Amino acid sequence: MPPLDYQRHLFQERRLRSVTANTRADVREFLAFAGPHHLEVSPVPYALVAADRALTDLAADRVTGAAVLRAP
Incomplete structure (x- = not known):
């Protein structure tokens, strides 16, 4: 797993x-x-690159079930 670049990723x-x-x-x-x-x-x-969309969908109650992030 590559190191996390806090400045870029967070x-x-x-x-x-x-x-x-x-x-x-x-x-x-x-x-x-x-x-x-x-x-x-x-x-x-x-x-994984669509994590922002997953969070938006969860906040808007557009996910029925469990949102799961998948690595490429």
């Missing part, structure tokens, strides 16, 4: 934030629920 943004606060107990509870209910996830793939 637009001088210096703050990282977590987007989830799930605990191990939360995951165990979810998996115990998901197994018997046969949940299905619908991935919506985006090229």
